[in-house]
Amino acid sequence: MSEKKYKSDPLWSILVDVVKILPRFQEHLAYVRDEILPKRPDISAEELSRMLSLPLGEALVILDELREFPCEVEEELSKDLPDPEHERVALGGTFSKLHYGHMRLLLEGFRLGRTVIIGVTTDEFAGRLGKKYIVPPFEARVNGLKSFLQQMGWINRCEILPLHDPYGVTVVDPDLEALITSPFTHYRGIEINEIRSRRGLKPLKIVVCPLVVAWDGRPISSTRIFLGEINEKGEPL
Numbered sequence: 001m002s003e004k005k006y007k008s009d010p011l012w013s014i015l016v017d018v019v020k021i022l023p024r025f026q027e028h029l030a031y032v033r034d035e036i037l038p039k040r041p042d043i044s045a046e047e048l049s050r051m052l053s054l055p056l057g058e059a060l061v062i063l064d065e066l067r068e069f070p071c072e073v074e075e076e077l078s079k080d081l082p083d084p085e086h087e088r089v090a091l092g093g094t095f096s097k098l099h100y101g102h103m104r105l106l107l108e109g110f111r112l113g114r115t116v117i118i119g120v121t122t123d124e125f126a127g128r129l130g131k132k133y134i135v136p137p138f139e140a141r142v143n144g145l146k147s148f149l150q151q152m153g154w155i156n157r158c159e160i161l162p163l164h165d166p167y168g169v170t171v172v173d174p175d176l177e178a179l180i181t182s183p184f185t186h187y188r189g190i191e192i193n194e195i196r197s198r199r200g201l202k203p204l205k206i207v208v209c210p211l212v213v214a215w216d217g218r219p220i221s222s223t224r225i226f227l228g229e230i231n232e233k234g235e236p237l
Helices: 002-007 012-020 025-036 045-052 056-066 070-077 100-112 123-127 138-152 183-198 222-226
Strands: 086-093 113-121 158-163 178-181 205-208
Touching (some): 012 056, 025 045, 025 056, 045 056, 086 100, 100 113, 100 138, 100 178, 138 158, 178 183, 183 205
Parallel strands (some): 086 113, 086 178
């Protein structure tokens, strides 16, 4: 995809700084996240620019904020973690087959939180999600997750909890400060904050982790892996 070429330009960082102070940048970013990316995850910057009548530079920066490639995930995983700005953050998933999308989500959590609450869907809840494959047992999924966390040296900074519904502890824990979502699940963070507000709890900061796409520009997912389309790195099979 073309944005990888632009990001190698030494002036890229200047472009990012300039674009992010544009008056309508956040509005355009939210629209692409909520309305365009779910339908067209493989959209190019040139197509986005034409579709929304945006400068190409702004389209490039928006997609860079919302989408990453496997090589970028590998690069980010190789970096040292910064000092976390929050004490407790949360994220969740089924984690049927740990892939680069999961790894990027977890990385975002450990960058931001000193303690990361990881919700893993129970077998019962996973069975209600309509997956197109047989979801591995809860214990197997947790063991795969723990193996990666151990490998990264993060295992002592997390709490793994069973997730019986889409919300888990996020709607009851007063000490949580932030929630990590994907572009596709940002809406869930809004729901969670509405529930927290009704219960007198402080709203969570919602942090959208970039979507990780495979070789064909479509998202890496456990479904695609179990169906034999790609591997966990997004490479074709």
